[in-house]
Amino acid sequence: MSTAAVTDKRHSTLRAASLPRWTPWAIAAGSLVLGIGISMAAGLDSQVQWGLIAAVLFVLGTFGVAARVEGRRQAKDRVATSLVWVAFLLAVVPLVSLIWVTVVRGVKVLDVYFLTHSMGVVADTEPGGGIYHAIIGSLEQVGLATLIGAPIGVLTAIYLVEYGRGRLAKAVTFFVDVMTGIPSIVAGLFILSLMLIFEMQPFGFAGSLALAILMMPVVVRSTEEMLKLVPNELREASLALGVPKWRTILKVVLPTSVGGITTGIMLAVARIAGETAPVLLLVFGNPFINNNPFEGAQASLPLYIYQQFANSAGSGAAFDRAWAASLTLIAFVMILNLVARGIARWKAPKTGR
Structure with missing residues (x-):
């Protein structure tokens, strides 16, 4: 076997399948829909519970899809990234919600006379x-x-x-x-x-x-x-x-x-x-x-x-x-x-x- 053939074979074994860039967004959308469905079926009325269930499904779905296509090693990396995004949303969503509620309720009487x-x-x-x-x-x-x-x-x-x-x-x-x-x-x-x-x-x-x-x-x-x-x-x-x-x-x-x-x-x-x-x-x-x-x-x-x-x-x-x-x-x-x-x-x- 020639050196070029050995090199090509080695490169082919190092290549691995890669998920498209839109995959995390698709998994997130699917997890959100599935989380809402599970919550409604279970009789859960709190939107916080819906979000937590969707977050868990997102992490598990990311690991399952990545492990099947890219391998367990790359799947662990994607799970770590997913956990970072979930933590980021858990911090940002309450802050945005707080500011939104304060603005909506605060502008009712906030004017020059009030100040x-x-x-x-x-x-x-x-x-x-x-x-x-x-x-x-x-x-x-x-x-x-x-x-x-x-x-x-x-x-x-x-x-x-x-x-x-x-x-x-x-x-x-x-x-x-x-x-x-x-x-x-x-x-x-x-x-x-x-x-x-x-x-x-x-x-x-x-x-x-x-x-x-x-x-x-x-x-x-x-x-x-x-x-x-x-x-x-x-x-x-x-x-x-x-x-x-x-x-x-x-x-x-x-x-x-x-x-x-x-x-x-x-x-x-x-x-x-x-x-x-x-x-x-x-x-x-x-x-x-x-x-x-x-x-x-x-x-x-x-x-x-x-x-x-x-x-x-x-x-x-x-x-x-x-x-x-x-x-x-x-x-x-x-x-x-x-x-x-x-x-x-x-x-x-x-x-x-």
């Missing part, structure tokens, strides 16, 4: 009123918490990465890990205990202090990871030129990681923007406009949503206002993230060609 008026003397069961007082309260409370928590968190992360050695650094790391898992109600109770000692009445800045406590560990962890990603060669090059370490951190390390640091701070802000328990304990809520966070009770968007929904009995004007305020809070967090991305791109170090 520029407070509840005032409007009862929760009556139509009218707005969230202007809650927007002011949220902006002031979250803003003050950010002014307190972000610098402390960033400086703590700089200490842990650049200077931290020995027992003190280990102790700080341990307490940061503990604070990361602290429930928000515990932070509120801590500030409330201090208020009771000094006989203080509810006011907006007290809520800011509790929110800052919740914000700091998130900022520390995210900033710490971003600082660790900065190559040591940059630090060593700066120090070799005789630049002091503090100036190296200020001019080299921080500008290199400013994008990630900003993103981490915005994630922390997004977390505290929706906290209700500390605000309920410390700020107490106020239907009127209070521009001074250092005196008197104050409103906030999460507390407003809770109060309106609690007094709505699942319908009515208060129910619509709760959904409209929820949509406003989601838009507020989304705008913060867009601003953070813009700042990160603007402040990112420019690389020449």
